[in-house]
Structures are given as structure tokens and as C-alpha cells.
Amino acid sequence: MNDDRQNDKDPTAWDSGNPVDRIEGTGRNRGNAIQFSWWNLLLVVPLAMLITAVYNRDEPRLFGMPMFYWYQFSFVAVGVGCVAIVYLATRNRRRPPSATGSGADLQDVTR
Amino acid sequence: MTGINTVELGVFTVLFIGVAVMGFLAARWKSGSTMDHLDEWGLGGRKFGSWVTWFLVGGDLYTAYTFVAVPALVFGAGAIGFFALPYTVILYPIVFLPVLRLWSVSRSHGYVTPADFVRGRYGSPILALIVAITGIVATMPYIALQLVGLEAVLRTMGINGSGFIGHLPLFIAFLVLALYTYRSGLRAPALIAFVKDALIYLVIIVAVIYLPAAFGGWGTIFDSAAAKFDATPSPADGILLTSNNQLQYATLALGSALALFLYPHSATGILASRGRDVIKKNMIALPAYSLVLGLIALLGYVAITAGVKPIVNESTGRPDGNTLVPELFNTQFPSWFAGVAFAAIGIGALVPAAIMSIAAANLWTRNIYKEYISRHATAKQEATQAKWASLVVKFGAVAFILFIDPQFSIDLQLIGGVIILQTLPAVAIALYTRWLHSVALIAGWVVGMAGGLYLLWTIPNPTIGKDHFGGSALTLSQLSIFGWHPFGDSTLQIYVGVVALAANLLVAVLLTLVLRALGIRDGRDSTSGRDYHADEGDPALRPVAAH
Numbered sequence: 288m289n290d291d292r293q294n295d296k297d298p299t300a301w302d303s304g305n306p307v308d309r310i311e312g313t314g315r316n317r318g319n320a321i322q323f324s325w326w327n328l329l330l331v332v333p334l335a336m337l338i339t340a341v342y343n344r345d346e347p348r349l350f351g352m353p354m355f356y357w358y359q360f361s362f363v364a365v366g367v368g369c370v371a372i373v374y375l376a377t378r379n380r381r382r383p384p385s386a387t388g389s390g391a392d393l394q395d396v397t398r
Numbered sequence: 399m400t401g402i403n404t405v406e407l408g409v410f411t412v413l414f415i416g417v418a419v420m421g422f423l424a425a426r427w428k429s430g431s432t433m434d435h436l437d438e439w440g441l442g443g444r445k446f447g448s449w450v451t452w453f454l455v456g457g458d459l460y461t462a463y464t465f466v467a468v469p470a471l472v473f474g475a476g477a478i479g480f481f482a483l484p485y486t487v488i489l490y491p492i493v494f495l496p497v498l499r500l501w502s503v504s505r506s507h508g509y510v511t512p513a514d515f516v517r518g519r520y521g522s523p524i525l526a527l528i529v530a531i532t533g534i535v536a537t538m539p540y541i542a543l544q545l546v547g548l549e550a551v552l553r554t555m556g557i558n559g560s561g562f563i564g565h566l567p568l569f570i571a572f573l574v575l576a577l578y579t580y581r582s583g584l585r586a587p588a589l590i591a592f593v594k595d596a597l598i599y600l601v602i603i604v605a606v607i608y609l610p611a612a613f614g615g616w617g618t619i620f621d622s623a624a625a626k627f628d629a630t631p632s633p634a635d636g637i638l639l640t641s642n643n644q645l646q647y648a649t650l651a652l653g654s655a656l657a658l659f660l661y662p663h664s665a666t667g668i669l670a671s672r673g674r675d676v677i678k679k680n681m682i683a684l685p686a687y688s689l690v691l692g693l694i695a696l697l698g699y700v701a702i703t704a705g706v707k708p709i710v711n712e713s714t715g716r717p718d719g720n721t722l723v724p725e726l727f728n729t730q731f732p733s734w735f736a737g738v739a740f741a742a743i744g745i746g747a748l749v750p751a752a753i754m755s756i757a758a759a760n761l762w763t764r765n766i767y768k769e770y771i772s773r774h775a776t777a778k779q780e781a782t783q784a785k786w787a788s789l790v791v792k793f794g795a796v797a798f799i800l801f802i803d804p805q806f807s808i809d810l811q812l813i814g815g816v817i818i819l820q821t822l823p824a825v826a827i828a829l830y831t832r833w834l835h836s837v838a839l840i841a842g843w844v845v846g847m848a849g850g851l852y853l854l855w856t857i858p859n860p861t862i863g864k865d866h867f868g869g870s871a872l873t874l875s876q877l878s879i880f881g882w883h884p885f886g887d888s889t890l891q892i893y894v895g896v897v898a899l900a901a902n903l904l905v906a907v908l909l910t911l912v913l914r915a916l917g918i919r920d921g922r923d924s925t926s927g928r929d930y931h932a933d934e935g936d937p938a939l940r941p942v943a944a945h
Contacts, residue, residue, distance in 0.1 A: 320927030321830060330491040336484050337648040343477075343639045351610075351617025355638050356696070359483050363689050366487045370494055371682045378678075 326376040333366040402556035406728070409737025410555065410744060413597070414571070417590045417745050421578030424585040434778040435943040436510050439583035439785065440760045441670045444505065444942045448679045450588055454753070455667040455680060457591030459486075459658065460687045461540075462547035462747035463720075465598070465694055470708075470719035472698030476627050476635045478643055480695055484651040485658075486688035490681045493659045497681075498674050499829045499930045500665065506929040508940055511757070512665045512825045513765040519828050520836040521921030523769050528843055529821050530765035533662040536818040537758045539810030540661070541795040544747040544754075545572065546720060546808070549799070551740040554724035558712050565713075565800055571744070572751075576792045579752045580785050584670055587752040594749050597742035598690065601727075605739075606693045609730065613703045616696075623699040637699070646871045646891035653895035657819045660826065662757035663750065673934030694723070701726045751792070759787035777943070809867045813854055816870065816895040820846035823906050829930070835920055838909035846902025853877075853894045870894050 335341075342358035349357040425433065430443045437444055446454060464482065471479030500515065509515045513533065517526035549568055552558075557567050578586045610616050620637055627636045634640060639647055658664055671677055701722045708717040709725060727739040763784040768775050775783070824839045834842075856876060859868025872894050874885035932939060 320930055322931070327495065330494055333488050333491045334652075336487060337652060339639055339644040339648055343644060345638060348617065348620075351615045351620060353620055353637060355477060356480070356620075356692075359480070359487075360689070360692055362484070362487050363685050363692070366491055366688075367682055367685050370490055373494065374678045374682060378675075 324373075324377050326373050329369045329373050332369050333362060336362040336365075403728070403733055403736075405733035406555045406737040406740060407557075409734050410551075410741045413593075413738070413741035414744060417593050417748070418574045418578060420589050420593065421575070421582060421586040423582075424578070424589040425582035427582075427585050427589055429585075430943055432943060433583070434781045436760060436763065436777070436780050436784060437508070437943040439781045440510055440756055441666065442584040442588055444670060445672045446588060446670050446676070447672055448676045448683075451667070451671040451676050451680050452683050453591040453595050454584075454588045454670065455664070456684060456687045457587065457594050457746070457749035458663055458667045458753045459684075459750075460691055460746075461544060461750040462743050463540075463543040464691065465743055465746060466547050466550050466720040466723050467543075468691065468695045469698035469701065469723045472695050473701050473722050474635070474698075474719060476623070476637050477639045478634075478647055478650075479698065480692070481647050481651045481654070482695055483688060483692040484648075485654040486691055487685060488651065489655040489658055489688075490685060492655055494678070494681045496826055496829050497659060497668050497677055500825075501668055501671065501674060501677055502932040503829070503925050503929045504669050506932045506940060507925065508944075510669065511662060511761050511764050512660070512821070513761055516824050516828065517765065517769075518924045519832060520824075520839075521923065522836040525824055525836050525840055526765050527769065528840060529824055530761045532817055532821050532843075532847075533660075533761050534758050536814035537662055537754050538791065538794065539798070539808075539814055540663075541751050541754045541758075541791065542798040543808065543811050544751040545795060545799045548744050548747040550718060550720035551724050551743050553709055553711065553718060554721050554728050555740060558709065568799070569796060571748070572792060572796050575748050575752060576755075576789050579755060579788055579792070583785075584666065584753065584756055587749045587756075588670070590745060590752075591749045594742065594745040595687075597738060598746060601735075601739045601742050602690050602693055604735070605697065605727070609697070609700050609704075609726075612730065613700065619696075619699050619703045622703045626702050642873075642889050643871065643891050646893055649893035649896045650870065653819060653893045653899070654815060656822060656826075656899075657815050657895065660818045660821050662761055663754040666753055666757040666760065675934075697723055697726060704730060751795070755788045755791040755795075756784075758791045759784040762787045762791075812867065812870055813851065816850040816854060816898055817847055819895045819899050820850065820902050822899060823903060832920070832923055833910065834906050835910040835913045835918070837918070837920075838906045838913060841909050842902040842904075842906030845905045846898045849901045850894055850898030853897060857894070872897060 336359060342354050344355065345353040347354060352360075428443065428445065430438045433439055468479060468482045473479075500512070503509065503518075504515060507514075507518055509518065511530065511533070513526045513530035516529045517523060520526075545568060548571060549565075552567055558564070610619060613619055624637045634643060659668070668677060671680070704726060706722055706725050706729060708719050709721040710716065711718040724736075724740060724743065727736040731739070763780050767783050767787075768780060772779065820843050823834055823842055827834060853872055854870065855866050857868045857870070857872060858865050870893055871891040874888040874890045874892060875883065877883065877885055877897065
């Protein structure tokens with residue numbers, strides 16, 4: 288399966304050498320199967336709003352709002368933008384196997 | 399005091415009855431083959447799509463209490479109260495990847511609670527019990543606070559009595575909530591959330607367009623707020639942060655963001671969704687609520703400019719700061735619109751209260767009842783147990799408000815944020831690695847809990863005359879490790895939660911190194927790598943509501 292090949296090549300399954308995993312492994316245990324993408328680093332960018340020294344000032348004002356407020360409001364867009372880029376850039380990395388087949392009834396997982 | 403405003407109360411009551419009917423009918427909405435399974439009652443069949451999840455999680459995270467308490471904090475203290483915005487902005491980038499792994503592993507194994515995952519990952523019933531109890535203890539006061547939000551609205555409409563009769567409307571509202579949650583499970587708050595959020599958006603858009611214009615623009619509003627804070631003797635308040643509370647602001651935002659998805663009710667909202675793509679889209683769309691929350695926070699300044707005074711709570715004799723925003727609507731808008739705003743806040747209390755009680759009930763059922771009381775409980779017995787537990791939880795919250803000073807709930811909520819953060823290593827880190835030993839995690843939790851509670855206990859709040867549990871801002875000079883003061887006489891303040899979490903992690907890492915060196919084995923891991931990437935449509939996916 289698609290899925291299997293991806294796991295075999297997964298370079299990040301570093302933890303499967305851990306004694307705990309070896310002892311308790313169920314045979315198909317491939318560690319933690321962490322999938323890394325450089326795009327994910329974009330998720331760190333919004334944390335810049337924690338650096339209060341940058342924007343803890345009154346001037347310049349925007350629509351009468353001190354910089355402290357409009358700067359943080361602008362980070363709503365930064366946060367949304369970063370998450371959206373990561374979503375779009377990594378969305379095809381792991382396709383559900385059946386999506387390549389019929390794909391029509393993806394929603395009906397309960398049936 | 400003034401009498402009851404009949405127009406406001408009329409609009410409020412009509413909307414309230416409307417959602418109650420929806421709550422009862424919700425049991426039939428997208429119903430599965432059975433209601434006698436936690437997947438159905440407790441997680442709505444694990445099949446909510448993007449829109450339902452957006453309303454449900456939005457209604458779950460942005461609660462009525464937030465909507466009244468955040469502006470009250472901004473009104474009283476200024477810029478520090480605005481932490482709610484950075485908190486809810488950095489939240490989504492932080493949790494974007496971990497919640498996907500949590501959803502997949504839970505979907506693969508049929509986990510209903512975060513403690514279920516810990517049980518499966520570490521094979522340690524004790525660690526799972528600790529996570530479950532922490533979750534229940536942190537959630538209970540949160541439910542009680544939704545009642546505080548609801549009461550603030552009732553009080554503004556003139557229902558401000560003391561004793562049992564004074565609390566009767568609250569009691570009726572919660573009884574109705576308890577009954578339809580019992581019947582419909584998670585489907586009830588999911589359906590009601592549509593109404594709640596539509597009302598909230600309507601009210602806030604009108605308020606932030608109309609109010610600044612009515613008071614001469616944001617410039618005038620900020621200037622008058624600054625003048626008020628300059629006139630107070632306290633050096634800590636103001637429309638900007640001071641040199642001392644900037645670290646507190648950043649760590650409070652970060653700590654709160656790390657804590658939010660450890661709360662069981664957040665996990666409930668996420669696990670109820672259909673697939674990974676639904677969650678990803680929601681992590682992009684949910685900040686729309688953060689924008690609204692930021693605007694609501696600014697209503698605290700509008701209330702200063704408008705000269706709004708909080709209403710005195712007749713059962714405690716103290717001014718109730720949470721009535722500020724309701725009172726602002728009461729004085730600035732026609733009664734019918736104020737009634738809509740109050741209904742938005744009131745219904746906004748019911749949605750999270752229902753989800754939280756379901757989450758707490760799931761924890762009780764899965765991680766205490768099934769683990770320790772009835773090991774061979776069937777799916778039906780589990781569902782019945784959870785339904786009853788949700789009733790007990792809600793009436794417990796009502797009893798809290800009726801018989802104990804509401805201030806106690808607020809203190810407990812403060813503690814709740816600190817203690818739920820102590821489950822981060824066992825839940826969030828475990829999603830990525832099992833390197834930390836389960837025994838070390840338990841030890842780290844004990845140290846983090848004890849340290850966090852002790853530090854909170856030492857913090858006074860002179861302005862309201864309290865010696866203990868006066869807030870979550872720890873002055874660094876007060877931090878002492880057995881008499882050693884690592885930060886000297888620094889006057890910087892920091893959020894207690896992150897200090898306790900740092901201690902917790904340090905102990906967990908050091909003890910893991912020791913236990914590994916001694917070769918002490920850990921429990922069995924029943925999850926496997928691919929479980930963390932399972933998605934809707936996978937051929938081997940576990941069926942929903944199967945035992």
C-alpha cells in the first residue's frame with residue numbers, strides 16, 4: 288500500500304530503536320512516524336507576537352488605536368496566513384488510500 | 399435596585415426557549431444507529447464536518463464567561479487584559495500539528511478522552527487516572543463560571559435576588575440544559591452553537607461599528623481610558639504594558655494557549671470531527687472568533703468612556719464586574735437589541751457548559767468507572783453512566799454557585815489553567831515520543847501540581863484585600879527554591895503556569911534519564927506509528943460506535 292511505503296522510508300522513525308518499542312512492539316510498530324516538512328517551521332512565525340517590546344507603544348495610532356492594539360489585531364491575519372500556507376503546502380503529502388480509488392463516499396465512515 | 403426590564407427579558411426568554419427546543423430535537427439530527435454508545439452520545443458519531451466543527455469548537459472555546467470577564471479585566475486593569483488576543487492567535491499554529499495526531503490515534507483506537515490516549519500509549523492506568531482527575535477538577539469550576547456569566551446577564555435584566563428564589567431562573571435554565579444534554583448528548587450543543595455564534599457575531603458587529611462612533615472614535619475612547627488609569631494610584635494598570643508585566647503578558651498568553659487543548663472539552667470538540675482535513679480547515683478559520691474576542695475586550699474601554707458602573711450583586715453585596723458589558727448594552731442600546739445581546743451571552747453559556755459536562759462525564763466513565771469500578775461494562779452501560787454523570791456534574795456546578803461564593807469558582811478557574819498545563823508532558827509530548835518514562839511523568843506531575851498550587855497560594859491581591867490566590871502573576875523575586883532566590887530582587891512578573899510546567903518537565907526528564915540508566919521497563923504501548931496518520935476513508939479504519 289501507498290501508506291506502507293511511506294512509513295518504510297520514514298527517516299524520522301528514530302524512536303523505533305528505543306528498547307521500549309522493541310519489547311512492546313506489535314510487529315507493525317514503526318515508532319512514532321513523525322512526518323516533517325520544512326513548511327511546518329512557518330508555524331513558529333506567529334509566536335513573534337509574544338515579543339511585547341516591539342509593539343508596547345502608543346504611537347503610531349491607526350484609526351485612533353494605539354500601536355499595542357492594532358499590531359496585535361494584525362497578527363490575526365499573520366496567524367491565519369501561516370497556518371493556511373502550511374495546510375496548502377503539505378495537504379497532498381499523505382493521501383487517504385481510498386481517495387485514489389472511488390473516493391466518492393469518503394464522508395460515510397460510519398457505514 | 400431597578401425593576402425587571404420586560405422587553406429584554408421577553409426577547410431573552412423567547413430565544414432561550416427556541417434553543418431549548420432545538421436541544422431536544424438534536425437527538426435526531428444526523429443520528430446514528432444507536433444512542434447507547436459514547437461515540438454517539440459523547441462525540442456526536444465522530445462525523446461532524448467543517449462547518450459544524452467550526453461552530454461547535456468556536457462555541458466551546460470562546461465561552462460566555464470569556465465574553466464578560468475579559469472586558470471586565472480590561473476595564474479594571476487595562477492592557478494586561480488584552481492577553482486574550484495573543485493567546486487565541488498563537489493557539490492555532492501551536493496546536494495545528496499535535497491535534498491532528500491526537501485525532502488520528504483516537505480515531506484508530508476508539509479513544510474518547512485524552513486520558514484514554516495516555517492509557518493506550520503508556521499502558522499505565524495510574525497515569526491515565528491522574529490525567530482524568532486533573533481534567534475533571536480543571537473543568538468543574540469552568541462550568542460553574544458559565545453560570546457566573548449567565549447570572550451577570552440575568553442580574554442586568556433586573557433578576558438580582560439573593561437566596562434560592564433569586565437563583566431560581568438560573569436553576570431552571572440549567573435544568574433544561576441538563577435534560578436536553580442527557581437526551582441528545584454532544585449533538586445538542588453542536589446544533590445550538592449555530593444560534594449562539596450567529597447572535598454573537600451580529601451583536602458584536604453592530605456594537606463595534608456603532609459604539610466607537612457614538613463616543614467620538616477609538617482615539618477618544620483610548621484617551622479617556624488612559625486618563626482613568628493615570629488617575630488611579632496603581633502603577634500596574636494603563637492602556638500599555640508596564641516594564642514589570644510584559645513577561646507576565648507573554649507567558650500568560652503562551653501558557654493559556656498550551657493549556658487550552660489539554661482541557662477535556664477541547665479534545666471532545668476535536669475528536670467529534672470527521673477527519674484531519676476538517677480539523678486543518680478549522681485551525682485556519684477559528685481565529686475569526688479571536689478577532690471578535692479582541693473587539694469584545696475593547697468594550698472594556700468603551701465602558702470606561704460611557705461611565706458604566708458594575709451592578710452590585712445583592713447576594714454578596716459586592717459590585718459584579720462581569721455585569722459591565724451587559725450593562726453597556728443595557729444603557730447604550732434599545733431594550734430589544736440588549737435582549738438579543740443578553741440571549742447571545744446566555745446561550746453562549748449553555749454551549750460550553752454542555753460540552754464541558756459531556757467531557758467530564760466521558761472522563762469519569764472511561765477512565766474511572768470502566769477502569770476501576772466496572773471493568774466489563776458494555777458500550778450501553780458506558781453511555782448510561784456518562785449520561786448520569788453529566789447530570790451530576792451540572793448540578794454540582796449549580797450547587798457551587800448557590801452555596802459557595804462565586805469568587806471561589808474564579809479562584810478555582812485560575813488554578814484550573816495551571817493544573818491542566820501539568821498534563822502537557824503526558825498528553826502532548828506523548829503524541830510525538832514515548833521517551834519520557836511513565837513513572838517520571840507521574841513524578842513531574844506531582845512536582846508541577848504542588849509547586850503551582852503553592853505559588854498561587856503565595857500571591858496576594860491587595861486591591862481586593864486577599865492574601866492568597868490573588869492572581870496568576872508571580873513576581874520573580876518571590877520565587878524561591880528551598881530558600882534560594884534564583885532571580886534576586888527582580889520585579890518582573892511571570893505566569894505561574896509556565897514556572898510549574900518548567901519544574902514538571904525538568905523532573906520528568908531527569909528521572910527518565912535515571913530510570914533508563916537503571917533499565918527499568920515501561921508499560922506496553924498499544925499504539926503504532928501509522929495510527930498517528932490515520933484519516934477518514936482509510937480502508938482499515940475502525941468503525942464508529944463499535945465495541
